Amino acid sequence: MAAIATGPGKTPNLLKRLLARPTSAAGLITITLVVLAAILAPLLTAYNPAQLSIVNRLSPPSPEFLLGTDDLGRDVFTRMLYAGRTSLSVAFAVVIVASLLGITLGLIAGFFRKADAPVSRLIDALMAFPDILLAIALVAALGASAFNVVLALGIVYAPRMARVVRASTLVIRELPYVEAARALAVPTRVILFRHVLRNITSPLLVQGTFIFAQAILAEAGLSFLGVGISPDIPTWGTMISVGRQFMNSAGWILFYPGLAIVVTVLALQLLGDGLRDLLDPRLAKDI
Template identity: 45%
Template sequence: MANNSSVSLDSTPVPENKEGGKRFKEIGKRLIQNRLACLGLVIIGLQIFMALFAPLLTSYDPTAQELSVKELPPGTEGHWLGTDEYGRDMWSRIIYGSRISLIVGISSVILGLVGGVVIGLLAGYYRWLDGLLMRLMDIMFSFPGILLAMLVIAMLGTSLVNVVIAISIWSIPSCARVVRGSVMSLKNQDFVTALRALGASDGRILFKHILPNCTAPIIVFATMRMATAILSTSSLSFLGLGAQPPTPEWGAMIASGKDFMWTSPHMTIIPGIAIMLVVFAFNVVGDGLRDALDPKMTEH
């Protein structure tokens, strides 16, 4: 008689995607059919391009002051987006500001995902931890997000590093709830029961088999959270809690330009448009990814 104990855990009927390439193409096709998502991808691509090749796209130092050409309107004397109150080129400050937005956004989202995914996995899988961890998340939810970020910065000090920490802490509860919901829908499925019967450890089940099946909602959350992170970074810098002068950050540029709104409105409008476009782009791409990864949602 064959010895059943020799069965490998890797032979367990886990729902692995053998046609991953085909599914990826289908997702890509559905995403491309979404015109708004495609527009968002183009805007994000342009921001990444500007961030990577900023020194090649301008000959002006974004922090260099030249008072003889201050407050020039767009299209004047080689400054096609004008200059600010210190004569700094607005185009240079916009494209170098895209670097800060991307770095802070990506860093804070990654840190928030690490904390949120771990908490969500533990809360969703272990019933005895669920109540404790979710009540802790509820306490964090009781603070409006921007106020929670301001509280963290007030304790740590004003800097872009602390902005990253503050926004990542703000992201943890939302991510934890998303992951917890996915884990709770997966942990009682047959493949998990089979893994337990074969003696698989909880860590193996969680991180090798359940977590990969939670990637779709995590990807959608991360994409849409980028929009929140960029907007939050600009808001905190506008309040003087993030980037400090003369750093070319979009929110800080709006803060310095608001005093010149009637005489030089481009100093406020241009960075405002940059923020609006990027936030819009990440939101519509997130919506498009959600519909592409779960097409059943578009049927309702």
């Protein structure tokens, strides 16, 4: 199991090992640049993402407007940078919510035998629905807002994290050092956090990168359908939704946000694959 592959103390050179592999290095460098571009948005552009300029409506890419303007004359490059802030922040928050819910459910199901069946059935029931349909249903029930989108997507992706934690916990709870801790009457919460959770950080880290990528796609999908974050807040999904109306006459409005999503998700997938290969000893032997 990857769950018991490596602890935090066994990977001091993880960053160096990641950079030594071309694919994972490309993913790490790319996602770092994307995050820095979003954080440094005010320094990279002189425009306001909400600034209207009807006279410059649908202007093609030029030295003045690097990626052109949209139907309201807003600079596409500027909106892409600020949209990246929103999309990445929402996706990161989704990872946090999904991790908290998933780790809790997974530890309960994997460590406590009586709770395994009901919790596992709940996880299976949630995973039976397509991600986007379940997310739409939850957002429709909760209301469209950034907080509710994060909560809905966190619930959607929590079962994936829970299954990883449960499978890992089922193995670790039978190991001698856990049995010894239980025999010495060590409190259950201490066993869970000190002996179980600390030994499954590697697969959780890998799963978190994949959920990050999926959350970006899901948020973009919800925004594209108009059931996600308010259209007043720039996101890559809302930019694509606006751009589809001008696909033939001003394709740059749709193309560049779509390219940003593709590049970011691909970078996260490459990074996740690299982490999985390095942190799983069965795969690491072949590297």
